[in-house]
Amino acid sequence: MDRPIPGQQAPPNPPGRQGPAPCSTAGSTANSTTGTADPSASAAYPAVTFAVFADNHYYDPALGTEGPLFYQDLLRNRDIKLLKDSPEILEQALEEVTALKVDFLLICGDLTKDGEASSHRLLAEKLSEYSRRGLNILVINGNHDVNNRHARGYRGNRRQRGGSISGPRFAALYEGQGYGAALERDPASLSYLAEPVPGLWVLCLDTCLWQRGYREEGRLQPRTLEWAESLLDRARLEGKALLAMMHHGLLEHYPGNKKFYSAYVIDDFLSIAEILARGGVKVVFTGHFHSQDIARLITGDQEAFLYDVETGSLATYPCPYRIVTIDAASQHMHIQTRRITATAGRRRGFPDHAYRYCYRLAQGLAERKLRGLWVSPRDCRLLAPQVVAAFQVHGLGNEEKAEQALDLKGVSPWGRFVIQRKRALLEALWEQTPPPDNHLGIDLQTGDFRPPE
Template sequence: MKLAPQKAPYPLKKTPLFALSILIISAALLGGCRDTISSTVSIEASTVSATSNAKDSKQPVSFWVATDTHYLDKALQDGGAAFQSYVSSGDGKMLPYSDELMEALVYDVQQQKPEFLILSGDLTNNGEVSSHKQLAAKLKRIEELGTSVYVIPGNHDLFNPWARAFKGDQQIVTGHITDEDFTTLYADYGYDEAISRDQNSLSYVVSAAPGLWLLMIDSSQYRNNEKYGFPQTDGRILPETLDWMDDCVKLAAEQHASIITVMHHNLLSHTSMPISGFTLNNSQETMKRLRKDDLNLVLSGHIHMQDIRRDPAPGQESTADSDALPVYDIATSAFAVNPHQYGAMTFDPLSRKVSYHTQSVDVEGWAAAEGISDPNLLNFKAYAEQSFAGGSYNKALNNLQDSPFTETEKQSMAEMMSKLNVKYFAGQAASAAPEIKAMPGYKLWESQKEGFMSGYIDSMLEPQEVSKVSLEMTLTTQ
């Protein structure tokens, strides 16, 4: 069914999340364990044992986590006016090269051979059927290379009424998938390997490596999307799912396994600004459960920027409960957004130590290997940064259109914001703070002390206690 020409789906409801993304330019902003856990253990224990025997359980394991891939099937866009308008009014996603980015990820897997790959939600642009199918086909190729894949949905992936194709100057409604479709399409990427699945959500637990389990939590709310007419962006974990998690932890303890918890929404706040929609609605309750179960590492996404937080924060241990287990939340930046990176991780089964560092996908290496002549792909790092910076500059300048500043001052402010956005979403703003604060545009933004943007810029440049792009920590043993 064709629609009359219209704006991109995002402006249909101007939530605080949408407003923030415009202002800051690039933010994004089946059996269950509880009732069947005993029988699940008896059925799956041999599988867990076989997995452990098939690999050297004493050797460190390498694995990756990527999030917010926002894959868009190339067949759904023709590069025309409607698509270009959608991309330019969006939040910085590299949709014109969405397919190439995923092909480059397959290439990286082929070159480096991680043991497994985690995709923590917002797999597709807006839940389009063909985007899911094409992505699943790429994941099949990754598994054929010997790397297991484990996925969970994000707030864009299911029952999404914004699923669109782009033809000429029109947006065309296209099909979206349901939760049942999701588990069918991605059966081979976690759901069929699950030791247990939650009855009340698309959550599951899987043995990813000897001594390491993944608790893959569905934190998205999508049941009312069709009724609302837009995808609900905030997240929560159902009380029943929290109970199921408790039981899965007991099951892991029988296998002496450590657990990494994976969810799309953030457990901890990754900005000092008072904004909603990123952190779980019931984050405090979830934190209590995680501490009760000795779960101390969460991998998340959703907010699109790269950040690592710990509760209690470094230096605040004396003011917190002295018995509180330090819990880390690593928010990996959106794969679809510059610098197009993922988290490269290792797990040592003897020490239970986990390492994490960001790594950009090698689009240039893939393009060269494939004999591609597109200069944007052959020089992708520079092209992607320039594209992201240019979009940030244009939106900042547009945001300043009605301000009292001169045109020269507006350009200076937009230049500063562009540079800051590039660093911020890569997790590198703090190290660039002296250079950015020395820019004339920074002083002009600071002159608006009562404005939102001044406070937001300060929050972006806050001193950091720990690295936002790397971490070493030790998992608890169940």
């Protein structure tokens, strides 16, 4: 048994209570029909191989990728992304998964930098080109993709309003990447149901709040949850195996994830994860935090489980994506991580370029944050690299705990005071909670995992 992240394991039955434990979080709007389902009765998964991308943040280069305002906005919006390279990175990744002849590809949201209409148009054209070549692509929206006030371009020393797209326009643009062939569409959101191979249903869940403009946080709206629950029931009746994808995290990926960065795990996450687990969804693919991490939930009565496989941003070093294979005979899922090591424009030296570019932005961001707290330039030089290291280590996955999370030698009393208030977060980011994050085997019948072969 792995050590769960605090709060990650649903509570056990209270003494004397029979049957499955109830959802633990108050205020859930879910009905109880799927909460009493017998997960062992869920259908067997068919043999399949698929790829998973997240947060590719495609950016139309014609909107401008240089100048002080561009960099100022990158730091202000915490955009540690290889935006200039994003079209070539995506193309390389699409080439690789096409060559592998995967059955389908999931893209877990944040398809564009900030929902710019021209970025979406170019991306939709590119994805359609690969769809025509036989790559079955399913997308879902991320928080950056729709009704985003940050959509803009840069001309010299001027910002230009870029114009974002609406929810209906998103579904229309990606008609060939999930929406057109959807078995069902949720009237209340951009969620839909796909059957990319016979016998396998993929619930593509819109966890974003685009109806209210740009929001970083995520939520499964009550009506969308009801819609999803009805499909869980139908899947059981029709003998369909279930997977899901969504942009925001469904489980915590480090101790205190929801407390430290509440916008990165959906509201009511434990009760919703438990509903999905009991309804037969065994693995959910997510993105948003730009990190490689896999977390597991086991229900309090040990009868159901669910994995949240979070994939790092394709546009941020080390530019990872996943290849997932299910063996029908053994009902084992094998998750493998690959990284982009070259693009058309950089056949050599791409990882080094990606690392240095992202590191420089991350360093600038950490310094900006610390300076905002009146930390001296000298203390910033000592502390910023340590802050960056914690996020980098978490982002790569399989964190190896440093002997000492923080070295405060030479730091002034004020610098120490400021960083001590962040110590719990930095230590949590260094924490490796099982299972392993990059390569993993999952027994889809028992929920056990095994280390990479």
